[in-house]
Amino acid sequence: MATTTAAQRRAQARTEFDAFLAVCPSRQLLDRVSDKWVGLLLCALGGGSFPQPSAEEGTPRAMRYSELLRQVAGVSPKMLTQTLRSLERDGLVTRSVVATVPVTVSYELTDLGLSLHVTMRALKGWAETHVAEVLEQRAAYDARPVEKIT
Amino acid sequence: MATTTAAQRRAQARTEFDAFLAVCPSRQLLDRVSDKWVGLLLCALGGGSFPQPSAEEGTPRAMRYSELLRQVAGVSPKMLTQTLRSLERDGLVTRSVVATVPVTVSYELTDLGLSLHVTMRALKGWAETHVAEVLEQRAAYDARPVEKIT
DNA sequence: AGTGCCTACTTCCCGATGGTGAGCAACTCT
DNA sequence: AGAGTTGCTCACCATCGGGAAGTAGGCACT
Numbered sequence: 010m011a012t013t014t015a016a017q018r019r020a021q022a023r024t025e026f027d028a029f030l031a032v033c034p035s036r037q038l039l040d041r042v043s044d045k046w047v048g049l050l051l052c053a054l055g056g057g058s059f060p061q062p063s064a065e066e067g068t069p070r071a072m073r074y075s076e077l078l079r080q081v082a083g084v085s086p087k088m089l090t091q092t093l094r095s096l097e098r099d100g101l102v103t104r105s106v107v108a109t110v111p112v113t114v115s116y117e118l119t120d121l122g123l124s125l126h127v128t129m130r131a132l133k134g135w136a137e138t139h140v141a142e143v144l145e146q147r148a149a150y151d152a153r154p155v156e157k158i159t
Numbered sequence: 160m161a162t163t164t165a166a167q168r169r170a171q172a173r174t175e176f177d178a179f180l181a182v183c184p185s186r187q188l189l190d191r192v193s194d195k196w197v198g199l200l201l202c203a204l205g206g207g208s209f210p211q212p213s214a215e216e217g218t219p220r221a222m223r224y225s226e227l228l229r230q231v232a233g234v235s236p237k238m239l240t241q242t243l244r245s246l247e248r249d250g251l252v253t254r255s256v257v258a259t260v261p262v263t264v265s266y267e268l269t270d271l272g273l274s275l276h277v278t279m280r281a282l283k284g285w286a287e288t289h290v291a292e293v294l295e296q297r298a299a300y301d302a303r304p305v306e307k308i309t
Numbered sequence: 310a311g312t313g314c315c316t317a318c319t320t321c322c323c324g325a326t327g328g329t330g331a332g333c334a335a336c337t338c339t
Numbered sequence: 340a341g342a343g344t345t346g347c348t349c350a351c352c353a354t355c356g357g358g359a360a361g362t363a364g365g366c367a368c369t
Contacts, residue, residue: 310369311368311369312367312368312369313366313367313368313369314365314366314367314368315364315365315366315367316363316364316365317362317363318361318362318363319360319361319362319363320359320360320361320362321358321359321360321361322357322358322359322360323356323357323358324355324356324357324358325354325355325356325357326353326354326355326356327352327353327354327355328351328352328353328354329350329351329352329353330349330350330351331348331349331350331351332347332348332349332350333346333347333348333349334345334346334347335344335345336343336344336345337342337343337344338341338342338343338344339340339341339342339343
């Protein structure tokens with residue numbers, strides 16, 4: 010009985026540690042910045058585009074909402090707005106509004122956003138470099154016999 | 160009228176190009192590997208753990224299902240299985256089954272998986288380095304007056 | 310006048326997927 | 340019998356991304 014109580018206490022302590030880790034800020038941040046639209050927007054604002062060869066990376070520059078909407082293929086106004094708001098909140102982009110007619114809103118990477126963009130370029134490069142190999146692996150996996158043993 | 164038709168054709172061509180890019184394999188792959196459980200599992204199999212200081216990266220080694228379940232805080236059996244299957248299909252991990260009682264199943268990074276793990280370490284490091292700054296930015300953003308102009 | 314364009318979003322609805330909780334099978338030990 | 344190990348599987352539900360349509364204000368063209 011004393012052994013069981015000690016085991017239960019250890020399990021409880023582990024559960025609490027797990028809960029702590031699961032809400033850890035840096036872990037949540039990694040999840041956040043790993044969002045697909047985040048990556049594509051950082052890339053666009055950083056002067057590049059993905060998927061494309063990386064040979065001609067442009068310079069980071071401010072871009073307008075409609076520019077981003079056109080350049081980031083497949084993004085909807087909703088996801089664009091949502092992601093830009095999130096990036097702004099995290100301090101990764103600045104949003105500037107000029108009261109022209111029509112209104113002009115532009116977004117630009119901060120230094121922090123630029124550091125993330127630079128860091129994410131490696132991951133983008135990895136995907137471009139290895140996509141063919143992964144596709145082959147998938148084909149091989151899908152072609153193999155279904156295995157029943159567990 | 161001829162001008163309108165030409166403009167419509169250009170818009171149509173752009174829409175088709177967008178559709179192509181949106182399903183581009185390397186872009187899909189980047190989305191895939193950016194999944195939060197993927198990152199954490201690659202890290203665990205690569206001998207490290209996140210979030211933790213990176214000073215003591217261990218060596219990549221095979222790990223059993225239950226080991227991974229214990230080490231990756233917060234993951235459920237469902238997500239663990241699902242993610243491991245996906246990693247196996249992409250050729251990023253190998254799954255080995257030994258018919259012991261109970262059965263022994265272990266997972267190990269492939270060379271491809273290891274290359275991805277190495278690439279993702281930079282992103283993990285970025286999150287750990289900058290999490291405090293991002294939290295401050297969020298607090299500042301949340302504290303500012305609500306702006307009504309668009 | 311009407312229509313279409315530009316700007317930067319917003320709203321509503323639905324479906325996919327992640328998450329939770331419980332369970333399965335086969336064995337061993339108490 | 341119950342409790343533990345192994346590695347999953349299944350049912351249900353909540354969340355959030357995605358799709359489609361819409362808003363407002365101005366300007367240009369027919």
